[in-house]
């Protein structure tokens with residue numbers, strides 16, 4: 001049993017492999033949070049709570065004069081409430097029927113179930129009954145007549161506890177939920193740092209570590225989507241924690257809309273973290289009897305640093321978030337025509353690219369933006385989901401068949417949530433657009449947003465897309481969305497209900513995705529929002545991988561993919577090889593470097609293969625072969641960050657087989673120094689007693705280097721890379737591995753480590 005309930009003392013203890021989480025109902029009926037950290041026994045951890053009379057931290061009426069040291073303002077709370085004596089950040093804020101904003105929850109009862117709860121209309125972790133347990137704690141406010149159900153899903157083996165809440169109006173008047181966070185977490189006595197992932201279009205998920213000082217720090221989004229700017233994921237860790245040591249807690253929000261993650265260090269140095277839907281654009285009306293369900297937040301704990309924490313999340317997202325036929329199937333190697341042609345193509349040109357690609361081992365051609373209505377640039381045509389047959393030179397079906405004839409599958413780009421002012425759809429349905437009446441809407445990429453909170457809009461998109469997907473032999477859909485949402489207003493909602501728009505939009509999006517993925521289970525859906533602007537576990541529930549960034553420069557990708565790897569597995573990261581100079585940074589990098597970086601993701605190409613030299617084509621053939629051979633290990637192995645992109649010269653990561661018998665190390669010199677110090681890493685995840693052979697991938701340079709450089713390099717190869725030079729797992733893990741030096745700028749190496 002992962003969940004232990006001490007009924008006498010009203011203590012709830014949740015155990016995972018490495019962590020324990022505990023709550024206790026106190027004598028007044030408040031639910032206190034007593035512990036989250038390394039796995040311990042079932043000790044009542046409330047002995048850690050030390051109350052003192054603190055001026056200006058008042059006392060609940062019931063205890064009043066009896067004990068001035070008892071205060072909701074300092075006690076660790078399981079689900080913090082606004083307006084009734086806890087002045088720290090809160091999880092729940094309710095506007096009552098009389099306009100007041102007080103709410104306080106008292107314990108009522110609990111329900112224990114096998115298996116993992118699900119949430120109506122929202123994505124959530126799923127697991128079999130023998131892998132998971134659910135605890136539901138029901139709390140009540142006897143004054144506001146609000147009932148709150150706190151849900152806990154425990155996946156013991158994965159070191160995962162999930163949280164969600166349901167708010168029910170049990171009173172006789174309408175109430176407004178102004179904030180209903182998915183989780184609130186209090187630590188009594190820890191001094192933390194937190195790591196967050198900020199960014200922008202073309203540079204997503206940059207890692208930032210800051211101290212949690214007194215005051216409130218927050219990340220979030222009010223952009224309608226989870227955003228490029230802050231990922232809905234953070235790590236709280238003890239000072240000094242690193243990849244392999246130290247306690248750390250990961251919080252990942254399973255939601256693709258606006259979110260807020262706040263953390264506060266209070267007057268007595270306690271830390272509180274609250275995470276949920278961003279309250280700025282949120283107000284949910286509850287008539288008597290109605291309920292509101294929050295999205296889910298995932299918590300994971302590692303006593304051994306960030307590496308383990310990431311691997312917990314990787315496994316959970318791979319096995320318990322991603323769904324459908326493609327969950328475990330090898331994803332096809334693709335070529336996408338975006339950076340090859342942008343809007344400027346003909347059907348014949350596309351067929352030429354597909355023909356050459358097929359000969360080299362590519363398995364799928366993806367037709368990107370520019371195939372619909374009047375869309376030769378990004379100023380028009382969005383919303384008109386009818387193929388431009390004049391441009392394609394035939395019907396879409398005929399084009400798909402011509403592409404299929406070359407030997408590859410056919411995939412296609414959609415941006416269903418967007419609409420251009422210059423489109424027939426806009427002319428017919430101006431009321432379907434998100435905008436505030438009487439106010440000109442902000443444009444972004446010269447486009448507007450379709451009101452996905454509306455049923456008729458959802459229906460239209462499902463119909464249009466279904467028609468195309470049923471008629472044309474399409475096996476892959478890239479679902480894009482290229483702007484943030486402001487001017488929030490829906491013509492379908494009355495004035496009191498406008499605060500529901502942002503969340504209703506996300507529910508509408510999920511509904512459309514659910515219908516389409518259910519109706520077309522064989523189609524592989526790729527998520528995208530100007531690259532990684534909606535890279536979150538909510539989207540991954542529908543689209544098992546996401547285009548990670550519009551930036552395809554492998555050196556910039558080192559930072560982007562490094563940051564992404566903290567919360568997401570390789571199997572979710574779309575990564576393509578593009579041409580040089582790179583279109584985003586103008587940087588020139590070796591072909592093999594571009595390929596090695598893209599191989600730590602869902603691999604493909606975004607360049608005009610038909611214009612490449614025979615030598616380059618030969619390299620593509622080899623790259624694809626290598627990727628296909630190593631696919632299983634890359635997608636399902638254990639991921640280790642060995643040297644970050646902020647290190648002096650080289651970024652290094654490793655993917656090891658779960659049994660430790662094989663590993664791939666990828667090392668990219670992001671900086672070249674004269675007379676360089678050796679680059680050394682400690683390999684992880686091998687078997688200590690095993691003997692390992694190192695093999696350096698030389699296939700991309702062997703026959704291209706001039707003899708002098710080649711001889712120099714071979715003479716400089718560190719010990720271990722030669723024939724018969726075996727090294728033990730213990731030595732590689734404790735002593736380390738020397739990465740061969742670079743012989744050119746942006747050199748990349750791939751080293752295969754195999755147990756003999």
Ligand code: GLA
Nearest residue numbers: 338368369528529530531550
């Ligand atoms: C976004 C995507 C790109 C491409 C363009 C098309 O930027 O991220 O990959 O599809 O839109 O307009």
